Amino acid sequence: MSNVNWEDYxxxxxxxxxxxxxxxxxxxxxxxxxxxAKLDAAELSAHKTAAEVAIQLMGITFTVxxxxxxxxxxxxxxxxxxxxxxxxxxxxEAGLKQRVQALNMFIDDLYHDQKIIKDGIFPAEIxxxxxxxxxxxxxxxxxxxxxxxxxxxDLVRDQDGTLYVxxxxxxxxxxxxxxxxxxxxTKRVLPELxxxxxxxxVDDYTSQLYEMLSSMSPRQGEEPTIVLLTPGIYNSAYYEHxxxxxxxGVQLVEGSDLVVGDDDCVYMxxxxxxxxxxxxxxxxxxxxxxxEVFNPESTLGARGLMRAWRKGNVALANAPGAGVADDKVxxxxxxxxxxxxxxxxxxxxxxPSYLCMFEDDRNYVLDNLDKLVVKPANESGGxxxxxxxxxxxxxxxxxxxxxxxxxxxxxxxxxxxLSTSPTIVGTNMEARHVDLRPFxxxxxxxxxxxxxxxxxxxxxxxxxxxxxxxxxxxxxxIVDLAGN
Amino acid sequence: xxxxxxxxxxxxxRYLERAEDTxxxxxxxxxxxxxxxxxxxxxxSEIIAITGNDELFDELYPNRDEASVLxxxxxxxxxxxxIISSLMxxxxxxxxxxxxxxxxxxxxxxxxxxxxxxxVESGITPRxxxxxxxxxxxxxxxxxxxxxxxxxxxxxxxxxxxxxxxxRADMTTRIIDVRSANLLPRSPGELTPFENIQWMSVLKSLxxxxxxxxxxxxxIRGPDxxxxxxxxxxxxxxxxxxxxxxxxxxxxxPRHELALNEVETCRQHLAAADIAVLASEPTRxxxxxxxxxxxxxxxxxxxxxxxxxxPVDATQLQSQ
Numbered sequence: 001m002s003n004v005n006w007e008d009y010x011x012x013x014x015x016x017x018x019x020x021x022x023x024x025x026x027x028x029x030x031x032x033x034x035x036x037a038k039l040d041a042a043e044l045s046a047h048k049t050a051a052e053v054a055i056q057l058m059g060i061t062f063t064v065x066x067x068x069x070x071x072x073x074x075x076x077x078x079x080x081x082x083x084x085x086x087x088x089x090x091x092x093e094a095g096l097k098q099r100v101q102a103l104n105m106f107i108d109d110l111y112h113d114q115k116i117i118k119d120g121i122f123p124a125e126i127x128x129x130x131x132x133x134x135x136x137x138x139x140x141x142x143x144x145x146x147x148x149x150x151x152x153x154d155l156v157r158d159q160d161g162t163l164y165v166x167x168x169x170x171x172x173x174x175x176x177x178x179x180x181x182x183x184x185x186t187k188r189v190l191p192e193l194x195x196x197x198x199x200x201x202v203d204d205y206t207s208q209l210y211e212m213l214s215s216m217s218p219r220q221g222e223e224p225t226i227v228l229l230t231p232g233i234y235n236s237a238y239y240e241h242x243x244x245x246x247x248x249g250v251q252l253v254e255g256s257d258l259v260v261g262d263d264d265c266v267y268m269x270x271x272x273x274x275x276x277x278x279x280x281x282x283x284x285x286x287x288x289x290x291x292e293v294f295n296p297e298s299t300l301g302a303r304g305l306m307r308a309w310r311k312g313n314v315a316l317a318n319a320p321g322a323g324v325a326d327d328k329v330x331x332x333x334x335x336x337x338x339x340x341x342x343x344x345x346x347x348x349x350x351x352p353s354y355l356c357m358f359e360d361d362r363n364y365v366l367d368n369l370d371k372l373v374v375k376p377a378n379e380s381g382g383x384x385x386x387x388x389x390x391x392x393x394x395x396x397x398x399x400x401x402x403x404x405x406x407x408x409x410x411x412x413x414x415x416x417x418l419s420t421s422p423t424i425v426g427t428n429m430e431a432r433h434v435d436l437r438p439f440x441x442x443x444x445x446x447x448x449x450x451x452x453x454x455x456x457x458x459x460x461x462x463x464x465x466x467x468x469x470x471x472x473x474x475x476x477x478i479v480d481l482a483g484n
Numbered sequence: 485x486x487x488x489x490x491x492x493x494x495x496x497x498r499y500l501e502r503a504e505d506t507x508x509x510x511x512x513x514x515x516x517x518x519x520x521x522x523x524x525x526x527x528x529s530e531i532i533a534i535t536g537n538d539e540l541f542d543e544l545y546p547n548r549d550e551a552s553v554l555x556x557x558x559x560x561x562x563x564x565x566x567i568i569s570s571l572m573x574x575x576x577x578x579x580x581x582x583x584x585x586x587x588x589x590x591x592x593x594x595x596x597x598x599x600x601x602x603x604v605e606s607g608i609t610p611r612x613x614x615x616x617x618x619x620x621x622x623x624x625x626x627x628x629x630x631x632x633x634x635x636x637x638x639x640x641x642x643x644x645x646x647x648x649x650x651x652r653a654d655m656t657t658r659i660i661d662v663r664s665a666n667l668l669p670r671s672p673g674e675l676t677p678f679e680n681i682q683w684m685s686v687l688k689s690l691x692x693x694x695x696x697x698x699x700x701x702x703x704i705r706g707p708d709x710x711x712x713x714x715x716x717x718x719x720x721x722x723x724x725x726x727x728x729x730x731x732x733x734x735x736x737x738p739r740h741e742l743a744l745n746e747v748e749t750c751r752q753h754l755a756a757a758d759i760a761v762l763a764s765e766p767t768r769x770x771x772x773x774x775x776x777x778x779x780x781x782x783x784x785x786x787x788x789x790x791x792x793x794x795p796v797d798a799t800q801l802q803s804q
């Protein structure tokens with residue numbers, strides 16, 4: 001076993017986040033690559049073990065539903081960080097702010113005057129088909145007119161190095177706690193590199209989140225009572241819920257802890273009686289929030305919550321109904337949405353999308369099924385998708401029929417050549433595909449995390465970065481060589 | 485503090501204490517094994533009787549030999565009172581309260597559970613018995629130490645204390661009950677020499693031998709040991725001490741009158757016990773233990789109805 005030799009590392013023709021060509025790290029990655037090249041195999045392995053021990057000790061876990069009683073598993077983590085130059089990140093940050101600002105204006109418009117539909121920019125029939133539009137939310141005034149207070153947007157980089165937004169998660173996005181914990185683990189494992197002072201810190205998130213939530217309180221001027229509403233320990237993101245509650249010093253509540261009084265205010269059951277709640281950071285899906293309005297069987301929310309929210313007695317983040325913009329067909333309209341509300345060109349491009357509801361697009365899709373990824377509009381989590389280049393003739397034929405039968409339900413995108421980043425596999429350094437999920441907070445101001453959560457497909461050649469399907473994650477460094 | 489969290493914390497403490505004290509209960513027999521003449525045959529069947537789970541046990545195991553009893557009480561998830569079930573329940577209760585408990589405590593409980601599970605999977609043989617029981621007792625003590633040294637004096641600690649003291653009082657009476665359950669073959673002539681050995685093994689299981697010697701300064705005699713374990717107010721595992729500390733903890737909580745009254749009932753019951761009779765008549769001791777355990781159940785009910793999650797009542801809402 002020998003040291004890492006960057007001459008031998010190959011990204012197989014993909015864009016690599018750290019290595020520009022054989023033996024040539026990108027400028028921002030030089031410090032890291034030199035450091036790693038000086039480690040022999042035993043030292044590298046010791047670093048890896050140190051990270052695993054830290055993760056186990058810190059109890060960083062995630063939940064896999066299929067494992068019965070074993071409800072938590074250690075978080076799969078790769079110690080080699082992914083690096084983005086500060087200058088590039090600043091442009092990305094501006095683009096994310098622009099995007100989320102426009103999306104919030106769009107959602108607010110849909111629940112009020114629907115000007116964008118009246119002006120013929122956004123088709124009414126798409127809204128009519130949306131499963132995430134909540135008629136119960138029409139006419140509600142939200143704090144700062146913001147609906148998606150916490151957004152997680154997935155970014156991917158294509159072969160030519162362009163970053164694209166792949167999707168916007170506006171309902172209850174998760175992963176930010178892992179972004180923070182990945183940094184904690186990396187600091188323990190590679191402390192020498194942090195001494196350089198070139199790596200931008202990430203730990204501001206929870207205080208920014210707390211301040212944003214405070215700013216939403218209906219009782220301004222008084223210290224607000226903020227709670228985080230979790231579906232409970234069997235939710236896959238429970239670790240994150242507990243983590244964020246702890247970091248913000250707020251109560252972690254379950255639906256049964258909350259009660260809505262005759263005064264339409266929300267209270268939580270404390271040992272010395274009831275205490276008024278001002279802001280709820282809810283990690284429970286819309287449909288389970290309030291059995292009075294949504295799913296009547298739900299025990300995860302609180303009866304009367306929507307009543308309290310409509311009256312302005314409690315603030316909810318994200319606002320119910322925000323998911324209307326979290327939809328693959330709406331996604332295709334984001335460039336127009338940005339132009340319509342902000343009169344600006346999008347700073348981060350969308351992945352080109354073809355909507356089968358439009359005849360030209362549909363014909364293009366049907367002619368190019370072997371090159372495209374076809375996605376149903378209203379499914380999430382990769383369900384019901386077809387990846388053209390990997391699909392059989394029979395499968396493509398089946399999708400052609402499906403598209404013709406229900407064109408509005410399908411959209412297609414070119415198959416992207418996702419970028420790679422060096423990852424430790426056994427004792428070698430190999431290229432693995434990555435994406436990036438930054439988190440955007442919108443209140444009075446918009447805040448973007450410094451970098452985000454880099455997810456990595458640990459299986460060779462795989463594009464699937466989900467932790468439940470062989471995905472892991474990395475620390476993400478925004479590096480400033482100018483040293484500002 | 486949220487009522488649900490208070491309830492979880494309370495049960496966390498009870499389950500932890502239950503795991504520890506169940507290990508202590510088994511170690512009464514362990515200690516006896518070391519002290520008894522070789523020819524004496526020890527019964528394990530009575531241990532099952534003390535737990536009140538004869539029916540479940542007989543369903544699961546064909547006979548009451550040592551290996552089956554150990555397996556049932558240490559490592560059987562089908563028995564909710566087993567050590568592994570208690571630790572699992574402690575862990576689950578802690579999981580929903582992780583945000584209020586220091587991380588190190590979670591790590592220790594997590595580690596204990598995982599290591600017990602590993603040992604159970606490889607089998608608790610009589611040869612490994614003592615090492616296993618000691619590991620459980622010691623780890624639970626470590627958790628108590630972490631709580632003592634790293635958890636602030638808040639209501640979280642109060643509910644931990646309440647759960648621990650109530651469970652400890654309850655389990656100490658069960659361990660005393662081992663004495664009443666003819667562990668040894670009895671014939672009138674043989675009884676006396678072994679009687680004191682049994683009391684000594686009860687003391688040792690509760691780590692009370694030295695403290696007994698210091699407080700009582702008498703040789704081991706049944707009535708003195710029983711008085712010490714029931715009524716003493718200095719030894720941490722004596723029922724009297726547990727109830728006193730429980731009462732102190734309750735007083736720091738709002739609306740504590742109902743629960744405190746129940747503690748008073750328990751204490752009066754204890755004070756009124758005719759120790760000499762109880763020590764000499766196992767059946768009387770057994771029914772005394774039964775009665776005091778009913779008191780404990782009522783105490784628990786009072787705690788639950790005062791502070792734990794329950795349907796909301798309108799008067800509370802109006803008072804806000």
